Amino acid sequence: MNGYHRHLLILLEKKLVLYDKFIVVLQREWECAVGYELPELQKVLLEKEALVERMQKMDKERISLMDKIAQVLKIPESKLTLKKLIESKADPYNKKLGLCRARLLSRIKKINALMDRTQGLMHYSSLSLKKSLAFVHAADEKAAAPYHSNGRLLEGKMQSRMLSMDV
Numbered sequence: 001m002n003g004y005h006r007h008l009l010i011l012l013e014k015k016l017v018l019y020d021k022f023i024v025v026l027q028r029e030w031e032c033a034v035g036y037e038l039p040e041l042q043k044v045l046l047e048k049e050a051l052v053e054r055m056q057k058m059d060k061e062r063i064s065l066m067d068k069i070a071q072v073l074k075i076p077e078s079k080l081t082l083k084k085l086i087e088s089k090a091d092p093y094n095k096k097l098g099l100c101r102a103r104l105l106s107r108i109k110k111i112n113a114l115m116d117r118t119q120g121l122m123h124y125s126s127l128s129l130k131k132s133l134a135f136v137h138a139a140d141e142k143a144a145a146p147y148h149s150n151g152r153l154l155e156g157k158m159q160s161r162m163l164s165m166d167v
Contacts, residue, residue, distance in 0.1 A: 018051060023111060
């Protein structure tokens with residue numbers, strides 16, 4: 001059992017390193033988005049995608065290892081979590097796993113906060129762009145209309161306008 005715990009600890013420590021790299025990438029993504037640096041943002045997004053793929057691969061490995069541990073402990077795989085594993089049996093690696101779990105949770109909170117911040121920026125930026133386009137469209141329609149908003153006919157420039165009588 002110690003071998004599984006040791007392997008899990010090594011895997012989680014590797015995951016922590018990936019999370020730290022991911023946090024740096026998310027901070028760079030924020031800086032590029034705020035600074036309107038599109039070429040650099042595209043590079044950062046590619047780096048982010050590569051890190052996500054590595055994290056997914058590592059997570060599959062962790063799930064496989066947790067399944068093996070669950071079989072040894074004769075616990076259903078769906079009910080075994082890292083917290084339950086730490087609490088289940090006395091093991092020399094439990095204290096290290098507990099510390100690793102706490103560090104993982106803090107990194108996950110930071111990642112969620114950074115992603116929420118970036119998502120909020122993108123949401124408000126797209127909303128601002130949408131409102132700007134709506135204003136430009138409304139102003140264009142108003143400028144192209146042959147009538148004032150009160151229904152009176154505009155003076156001048158009537159030669160350049162075409163009115164369709166087919167309606």
